[in-house]
Amino acid sequence: MIGLGLIGGSVLRAARAAGRTVWGATASRDDADRARAEGFDVTTVEEALGRDPEALVVLAVPMPALPDLLRKVPAGTRLTDVTSVKGPVHDAVHRYAKQVRFVGGHPMAGTSRSGWEAGSEDLFRDAAWVVTPEEADDHLNDVMRLALDLGAHVVPTTPEEHDEAVARISHLPHVLAAVLAAVGAGGGPLALALAAGSFADGTRVAGSRPELVRAMCEGNRDALLTAVDDALGRLGAARGSLASTGGLAKTIEAGHEGRTMLVNQPPRARVTIDLTKPGALAALRNLGARGGRVVGLNGSTADAETS
Amino acid sequence: MIGLGLIGGSVLRAARAAGRTVWGATASRDDADRARAEGFDVTTVEEALGRDPEALVVLAVPMPALPDLLRKVPAGTRLTDVTSVKGPVHDAVHRYAKQVRFVGGHPMAGTSRSGWEAGSEDLFRDAAWVVTPEEADDHLNDVMRLALDLGAHVVPTTPEEHDEAVARISHLPHVLAAVLAAVGAGGGPLALALAAGSFADGTRVAGSRPELVRAMCEGNRDALLTAVDDALGRLGAARGSLASTGGLAKTIEAGHEGRTMLVNQPPRARVTIDLTKPGALAALRNLGARGGRVVGLNGSTADAETS
Structure with a gap:
């Protein structure tokens, strides 16, 4: 794990709870100290990236920190990420870290709090975990297995379709929450004294750290x-x-x-997808486009639910 | 109680729990049957309005139903309401029911569900209950005492200031929730499959019954x-x-x-307001404008908190 904030810290905890060998690195001394205090192996970014060429490396840093980080990733690394935008991440990986194997990822889970202390090993339970594979191969299977081990289900799609979807259901909600909070506060003390459920719910995510919200929303500019x-x-x-x-x-x-x-949402039917067949990538993307998801892996067969 | 939906039904339950003698009427046969099944005295609107000239009558019907109802209210009735808009209600009372004593009211509590079954006697606990008095008198004190008995605190203000405030913190949230829900659904099955906390929170009140949301928002047109x-x-x-x-x-x-x-919100200081003094009405309105509230009544003295 590179990055031990809310998401990275939760992946680290959940992966250890699932029986995996984990270690991490972060630019935040606070997050590092807190993770170490809970018994985690936290080291430097360079040492974390270089320790085991077979390890699955998960990048969990804000979009603006990604180019510098990608330049440090050794050739041949098996890479995924948990960033909330996928097109720009794919572009950055291709540009700054060309010799890696990469499947983009985005777990749809969070809270309005941030940092290591806000995380938990249960954060991904029953959450959607998007993957944006460019081919159906063993590395994709490993990334899907990580998401499944952490309690999530896997939604395969393309970077472009992901970014359009999350602009609507994740980034626009942050913009509208900010607008609503500002209009409400503009009503002065009386308005805030009267605010109840609809205003509290509608502005909840405006309590998130502004720099994280900006990084997320500004990183998905075109779709947003x-x-x-x-x-x-x-x-x-x-x-x-x-x-x-x-x-x-x-x-x-x-x-x-x-x-x-x-x-x-409509009831789902069980289907299986043979990941070794030609057309497996298209079948996975089609599953995601229809609102379906992968809920298990048996060897090279994906157990899926589709609507 | 005239009207036994979410709010009216909750007032009826909470007032009985507070030891008051209560009875009600409603145009909804479903709500009437359910209230009777829980042992409440439910009668016709005419009988409910005429039973006791000393009773405090609470109107809990949607704005569009108010003119017809007000025409039926006997002269001399001691009246309040729980409608989510106050300027148009004051206008309607002055127009259709001139011989009554009226203090407008609006408890800032609710859920996205509606009808008798959605209510509870705890709905108003720790909620703000707006009153819009036109004078400081014993009828105002009775209306405030009802709100306090039901577990709420009282926020005095004018109809105009109320309507401007709730447009910002109650009605706009409904409009933005509707816009967000429609934009999200426009992203198709993938977008809905990825929707998590921010979208769920931001659209929650869009699940409310459309006709109730419309009545509430359209009734506050100018401020909205x-x-x-x-x-x-x-x-x-x-x-x-x-x-x-x-x-x-x-x-x-x-x-x-x-x-x-x-x-x-800033810490509050305790103050008392003598309701018998000239200027009591202005003092109450000033309290509300500064985000303060009445939390108790001792004879003709209001115990208040101000920021």
């Missing part, structure tokens, strides 16, 4: 612009409708429909 | 337009900044500051 434009269009339409007719039917009903689709 | 315009301006500025410089610093930092103000 599309999602923000969609939101601006819908909010502008709501404004126009409220001003002209006094009604919000279309806005509120579309929102209720979207929330219902989230809550009532 | 101002809040939506504020949000549109901030979201547009975020869009412009992300597109031109790639940065979201101002948006994310303002949001973090707003959230921090919500979470870390």
Whole structure:
């Protein structure tokens, strides 16, 4: 593990709990001290990267720190990451660390707190863990096995489709939470004194560390612009409708429909995917595009659920 | 109690639990049957309104149902309400039920579910209960005592200031939740499969019954337009900044500051307000404007907390 914040620290704990041999490195002295105090093997980035050429190296650093880190990764390394954006990470890996084997990853789990102390070995239990493979091979299987060992299910897709999806369901929520928190605070002490569940829920993620939110959102700029434009269009339409007719039917009903689709996702059917066959990569990506997921690996066969 | 949905049903339960004699009426046969099954006295609207001229009548119906109901209220009735908008309710009371004594009210509590079954006698515990008195008199004291008996604290303000505040911290959150849910669902099955905490929190209130959300938001049209315009301006500025410089610093930092103000509200000092003195109404409104609240009544003295 390189990076021992919320996500990296949780991977380290969960991988050890799953019986794996783990070690880590971090630029944060606080996180390093706390991990060592819990009995973890924390060393320098260079030593961590060089210790075992067969190890699966997991990068868990903010996007802006990635280029410098990738330059230090030895050729031949088996690499994955847990960064919240995938297209720019793939680009950076190809540019700065060309001789590595890489499968992108992104566990959809977190809290509004950050750093080693916010993590836990249960963070990934029942979470979606995105992988963005460029081929179906043993390295992909190892990355999927890590996610499964940590209690997650695996959602295979492309970097582009991942980035579009998370712009809508992860990065836009942070932007809207920030906007809502600022508008609410603009109402002064009375407004804040009256704030209840809807405002507390809608602004919760605005409590996250601003530099982490910025790194996440700014790192997915192109896809986030599309999602923000969609939101601006819908909010502008709501404004126009409220001003002209006094009604919000279309806005509120579309929102209720979207929330219902989230809550009532269709029942899933079990399927298996033979990972040794030609077309396995396309089958995995197709599974993810339809809202499906890999829930187990038996040798070179993936047990999957699809809707 | 007229209206036995989430809020009305919870007032009925909590008032009985506080030792009061209660009865109710509702246009919903389902809610009436369920309330009767729990031993409550449920009758017709006319009988409920006419039974005791000294009773404190609480109206808990959606805004659109209010004019017809107010026409049925006997002259001299001591009236309050729990509607989520106050200016239009004051206007409707003055227009349709001129011979009543009225103090507007609005408990800041709820869930995304609705109807009698969603209610509970604990719903108002530690909640803010807004009152919008037009004078400081014994009827105001009775309305405040009801809120205090139900476990709430009382926030006095004007109808206009209430409506501006709740547009920001209650109605705008519903509009933004609807917009976010629709943008997320627009990402298809993959996006919904990846949705985690930030999307679930940000869209929770979009699961509320659309007709109730519409009644609430559309009933506060003017103040909500101002809040939506504020949000549109901030979201547009975020869009412009992300597109031109790639940065979201101002948006994310303002949001973090707003959230921090919500979470870390300043410590409160105890004060008392003599409700018999001239200027008592202004003192109460000033208390609310500064984020303060009434937490107890001793005879004609209000125990209050102010920041």
